[in-house]
Amino acid sequence: RSSSLQFFHSASFLKFPRDGKSIFDFFSFAKAKNIISYNNRSRSVMLSSTTLLRRGFSRHLTGGAGASSFRWMSNGNWGDSIPDEYVEESDETEGEWKGCTRKFLSPISVNSRGSEILNNPLYSKFTAFKGGERDRLRFRGLLPPRRVNMKIQKERVLQEIRAEDSMIRKHIILEDVHDRNETLYHRILVDHMEEMAPVIYTPTVGQACNEFAMRYRRPRGMYFCEEDRGHMAAMVYNWPQKDVRVIVVTDGSRILGLGDLGANGMGIPIGKLSLYCAAGGIAPHRVMPVVLDVGTDNEALINDKFYLGVQKPRLHGAEYYHLVDEFLQAVRHRWPNVLIQFEDFSSDKAQKILNKYRDEFLCFNDDIQGTGATTLAGVLGGLRAKGEEPKSLGDQRILIAGAGSAGIGVAQTLMQAMIEHGRSEDEAKKCFFVADEKGLLGTDRLSELSSEQALFARDTDGGLSLSEIVNKYKPTMILGMTAVGGLFKEQLIRDMAKHCERPIIFPLSNPTSKAECSAEQAFEWTNGRCIFASGSPFDPVQLEDGRTFYPTQCNNMYIFPGIGLGVTLCGSKTVSDRMLYVAAEALANYVTEDELAEGKLFPNLKTIRDVSKKVAIAVIEEAIRTGQAPNLKEKDLADLDSFVSSKMYDPIYVPLVEKREISI
Numbered sequence: 001r002s003s004s005l006q007f008f009h010s011a012s013f014l015k016f017p018r019d020g021k022s023i024f025d026f027f028s029f030a031k032a033k034n035i036i037s038y039n040n041r042s043r044s045v046m047l048s049s050t051t052l053l054r055r056g057f058s059r060h061l062t063g064g065a066g067a068s069s070f071r072w073m074s075n076g077n078w079g080d081s082i083p084d085e086y087v088e089e090s091d092e093t094e095g096e097w098k099g100c101t102r103k104f105l106s107p108i109s110v111n112s113r114g115s116e117i118l119n120n121p122l123y124s125k126f127t128a129f130k131g132g133e134r135d136r137l138r139f140r141g142l143l144p145p146r147r148v149n150m151k152i153q154k155e156r157v158l159q160e161i162r163a164e165d166s167m168i169r170k171h172i173i174l175e176d177v178h179d180r181n182e183t184l185y186h187r188i189l190v191d192h193m194e195e196m197a198p199v200i201y202t203p204t205v206g207q208a209c210n211e212f213a214m215r216y217r218r219p220r221g222m223y224f225c226e227e228d229r230g231h232m233a234a235m236v237y238n239w240p241q242k243d244v245r246v247i248v249v250t251d252g253s254r255i256l257g258l259g260d261l262g263a264n265g266m267g268i269p270i271g272k273l274s275l276y277c278a279a280g281g282i283a284p285h286r287v288m289p290v291v292l293d294v295g296t297d298n299e300a301l302i303n304d305k306f307y308l309g310v311q312k313p314r315l316h317g318a319e320y321y322h323l324v325d326e327f328l329q330a331v332r333h334r335w336p337n338v339l340i341q342f343e344d345f346s347s348d349k350a351q352k353i354l355n356k357y358r359d360e361f362l363c364f365n366d367d368i369q370g371t372g373a374t375t376l377a378g379v380l381g382g383l384r385a386k387g388e389e390p391k392s393l394g395d396q397r398i399l400i401a402g403a404g405s406a407g408i409g410v411a412q413t414l415m416q417a418m419i420e421h422g423r424s425e426d427e428a429k430k431c432f433f434v435a436d437e438k439g440l441l442g443t444d445r446l447s448e449l450s451s452e453q454a455l456f457a458r459d460t461d462g463g464l465s466l467s468e469i470v471n472k473y474k475p476t477m478i479l480g481m482t483a484v485g486g487l488f489k490e491q492l493i494r495d496m497a498k499h500c501e502r503p504i505i506f507p508l509s510n511p512t513s514k515a516e517c518s519a520e521q522a523f524e525w526t527n528g529r530c531i532f533a534s535g536s537p538f539d540p541v542q543l544e545d546g547r548t549f550y551p552t553q554c555n556n557m558y559i560f561p562g563i564g565l566g567v568t569l570c571g572s573k574t575v576s577d578r579m580l581y582v583a584a585e586a587l588a589n590y591v592t593e594d595e596l597a598e599g600k601l602f603p604n605l606k607t608i609r610d611v612s613k614k615v616a617i618a619v620i621e622e623a624i625r626t627g628q629a630p631n632l633k634e635k636d637l638a639d640l641d642s643f644v645s646s647k648m649y650d651p652i653y654v655p656l657v658e659k660r661e662i663s664i
Contacts, residue, residue, distance in 0.1 A: 110657070377558070518538060
């Protein structure tokens with residue numbers, strides 16, 4: 001006789017009487033709450049339980065939980081049957097719960113108590129522990145008496161960071177929080193990604209790596225070296241977390257554009273995984289940074305008394321590859337479904353490792369495949385900005401400065417995209433002009449080129465300089481991956497602008513000091529006609545005529561968190577080239593026309609979690625198409641958006657419960 005909300009596990013919908021009155025009552029209410037999709041033709045309202053649960057309906061439901069649907073049958077008025085007070089539970093306004101919610105949050109069981117919890121960054125809340133928790137977990141008296149909520153904690157950290165002018169000092173402050181309270185750290189990143197990304201990642205992470213040994217504070221991640229051969233299968237069980245989903249591993253041989261930094265390269269996996277957590281929604285207890293310390297050929301580090309890595313020349317040949325193989329077998333044995341991201345391996349080894357393991361392990365190389373996918377997204381955005389279709393990619397003339405793993409990876413990805421759009425491999429190859437320090441790659445150098453480089457070697461004009469290539473072949477875009485700061489000289493860019501109305505210019509090397517040119521130079525030398533993106537961030541550029549351009553980063557952070565989220569959720573066994581393509585396409589399509597008009601080829605970093613979700617959904621859909629999604633159930637497939645959203649880590653304080661064995 002009154003309105004009721006009934007729970008069903010099977011897919012269903014909300015039915016209304018034909019008088020229509022209840023439809024409009026409910027529609028007005030629920031549309032305002034953004035929790036419905038109304039179909040006027042069938043008089044049905046589609047919604048998922050995850051949506052309702054997030055909106056505070058959990059206490060009114062019976063049965064299971066998750067993404068099942070609900071059926072509501074009404075003979076009365078919706079607003080009268082379930083008042084708004086039940087739907088929205090406000091945060092408390094006074095006392096120790098001020099600014100916090102009392103609604104149900106799933107607790108975490110912990111094996112420790114007292115000061116052990118306070119010193120564990122995964123569980124610590126600093127002074128936000130309530131009185132009940134302080135008693136229950138046995139550390140009353142070990143913290144100052146005032147309870148300070150996360151909002152105030154965040155304000156205090158931000159005030160300290162913003163008072164500093166030095167980027168490395170900002171980095172140190174933020175990493176200090178990372179070392180003591182991971183929830184607060186990731187909350188700051190999620191809420192202030194645009195401000196904090198340059199602090200924890202490029203360009204500041206380069207300096208942090210250079211100074212890693214001098215600033216070492218606490219253990220984070222794992223190190224594997226030659227002395228550990230034969231022990232790695234057991235070593236991985238020293239890692240305290242049982243459910244590792246993502247590993248970022250480097251051998252420190254090619255850190256950004258800084259070269260061989262050895263064990264100091266640990267700063268890269270730490271920074272990447274911070275982005276996996278904050279941007280990709282992977283929980284921090286499910287990630288593990290790794291350095292394969294095979295020595296270093298950097299004489300300064302070998303002779304540095306403060307250096308923390310192996311002070312011997314690097315391993316090469318069979319010894320090197322056997323160590324890599326033992327590591328990979330060990331981590332897969334303990335965590336069979338873990339995603340392994342290879343990061344900053346030298347060009348002579350990166351492609352070989354990827355080729356060996358890509359079809360056997362769930363892995364990808366961020367410098368080769370991640371950079372390629374991100375660059376493809378930027379190029380597709382650039383074509384949109386020029387008013388061209390994606391299929392016109394095969395009509396471009398592309399000059400790539402840098403024939404290392406990143407440059408060749410970008411060339412491979414762009415070529416695959418051309419093939420995807422209907423070009424043959426031979427037609428696609430003709431679009432590329434790849435140059436290294438010796439000039440344009442030519443067939444006369446096949447004996448010294450890798451098989452991947454040889455694919456792009458041209459039959460004629462081998463050895464031409466960048467300037468000669470520009471003036472003879474008139475490229476429509478130039479992509480820099482050389483780590484040679486200032487390589488793109490004024491005359492080179494002006495010549496490009498002479499031959500092309502809107503040249504695409506991407507100086508992608510990191511950090512900023514290694515960029516082939518700056519945003520200001522590119523816009524000035526092309527009179528504002530270029531389409532620009534860079535590896536490191538640049539400030540807006542205002543030309544003398546008053547026009548302002550907003551350069552964006554062509555940075556892998558837009559791609560790899562979403563790829564990692566997608567493949568780990570669906571249970572894929574490999575990362576396919578097609579997954580990388582659809583990820584790039586999803587990223588390119590996220591950019592609005594208004595952003596393109598301002599010169600932005602990538603979305604605002606404030607939206608990066610939503611970008612990662614869209615990338616993850618695209619990857620999952622491709623996995624479903626190819627039968628690589630064993631983890632997904634039928635109810636998950638019905639609403640992938642809600643499914644992915646519900647699985648993304650949200651850094652909030654939740655109750656802690658000590659694990660105890662109770663015997664009766």
